[in-house]
Amino acid sequence: MKIGVLAPENTWHFRDLCRASENERCDLVSVAYSRLLGGIPHSDVRSADQDLMSFEALLTRAMPAGSLEQVIFRMDALWVAQQQGLFCINSPKAVETSVDKYLSLVRISRAGLPVPDTLVCENHRDVGDAFDRLGSDVVIKPIFGSEGRGLIRINERELAERYYRFIEGMGSVLYLQRFVDFGGEDIRVLVIGESCLAMRRRGVRDWRNNISLGGEAEPLVMDDDLTALAVSAAQAVGAEFAGVDIGQTADGRRYILEVNAAPGWRRISQVLQVDVAKQLLQHIKRRVS
Numbered sequence: 001m002k003i004g005v006l007a008p009e010n011t012w013h014f015r016d017l018c019r020a021s022e023n024e025r026c027d028l029v030s031v032a033y034s035r036l037l038g039g040i041p042h043s044d045v046r047s048a049d050q051d052l053m054s055f056e057a058l059l060t061r062a063m064p065a066g067s068l069e070q071v072i073f074r075m076d077a078l079w080v081a082q083q084q085g086l087f088c089i090n091s092p093k094a095v096e097t098s099v100d101k102y103l104s105l106v107r108i109s110r111a112g113l114p115v116p117d118t119l120v121c122e123n124h125r126d127v128g129d130a131f132d133r134l135g136s137d138v139v140i141k142p143i144f145g146s147e148g149r150g151l152i153r154i155n156e157r158e159l160a161e162r163y164y165r166f167i168e169g170m171g172s173v174l175y176l177q178r179f180v181d182f183g184g185e186d187i188r189v190l191v192i193g194e195s196c197l198a199m200r201r202r203g204v205r206d207w208r209n210n211i212s213l214g215g216e217a218e219p220l221v222m223d224d225d226l227t228a229l230a231v232s233a234a235q236a237v238g239a240e241f242a243g244v245d246i247g248q249t250a251d252g253r254r255y256i257l258e259v260n261a262a263p264g265w266r267r268i269s270q271v272l273q274v275d276v277a278k279q280l281l282q283h284i285k286r287r288v289s
């Protein structure tokens with residue numbers, strides 16, 4: 001089976017997929033977002049010398065930064081390929097939804113799943129009230145961010161307003177969320193279709209638990225509620241391969257923090273001693289057969 005992977009050849013994840021593909025009879029081809037080429041009227045979609053329709057599946061990985069028009073064009077080109085029958089994991093719509101913390105959290109919440117109280121706006125004059133409504137202890141996140149970058153915790157109204165006046169000048173949308181005490185740890189669930197792998201993450205000298213910020217991790221045994229919560233959150237953004245971040249309070253309440261539709265699996269493979277790349281390829285084969 002020929003599978004396109006939207007990731008550079010020299011990345012750990014592409015190499016890990018190649019290793020796993022040897023026993024799975026899959027032929028993996030690295031394709032670049034930046035070389036996408038869409039034709040009209042034949043609706044052909046290529047990337048460099050590859051016709052995307054020659055693949056039986058396309059695995060989307062994190063998209064490199066680009067201008068608004070570049071990002072929209074890439075999503076549109078993948079959508080055209082998907083419309084013509086290319087199996088995309090994840091679908092361009094899911095990728096687009098999950099990078100947007102407002103759109104994804106509102107969809108998760110509307111699916112009936114618990115999320116921390118959140119307010120999103122674009123003018124510093126709305127920040128003070130939002131800060132008060134959220135209990136005066138808030139986490140501010142970049143609306144398109146990942147890996148814990150740019151997250152700050154603020155518990156002074158004056159500071160929140162000043163911070164926003166600063167980032168408003170950069171054209172930022174303002175995303176504020178109630179700080180919830182998760183005891184310095186959170187849960188990362190990797191969802192592959194209906195099955196889940198999980199680890200508990202603990203921040204080191206930091207309230208953020210991201211592995212990229214040095215967080216430590218240990219295996220976590222899934223329970224039925226956690227499985228249902230993680231799978232439902234992934235489905236709410238339309239992703240069938242997803243990293244779901246979940247916080248849990250001391251009294252056992254769980255909140256979805258975000259769903260990542262292009263999750264990494266390096267750390268979770270090590271921590272659980274599981275071949276994630278193999279499971280992912282097997283899942284793709286089942287889906288397209």
Ligand SMILES: Nc1ncnc2c1ncn2[C@@H]1O[C@H](COP(=O)(O)OP(=O)(O)O)[C@@H](O)[C@H]1O
Nearest residue numbers: 116145146147148149178179180208209245258
């Ligand atoms: N509302 C919150 N209250 C307490 N901690 C939070 C909250 N939101 C995020 N965190 C912490 O910050 C980390 C990063 O937040 P997340 O929403 O997953 O953004 P990112 O996309 O940057 O990973 C989480 O894994 C969690 O440890």
Ligand SMILES: [Mg+2]
Nearest residue numbers: 147148245258
């Ligand atoms: Mg996260």
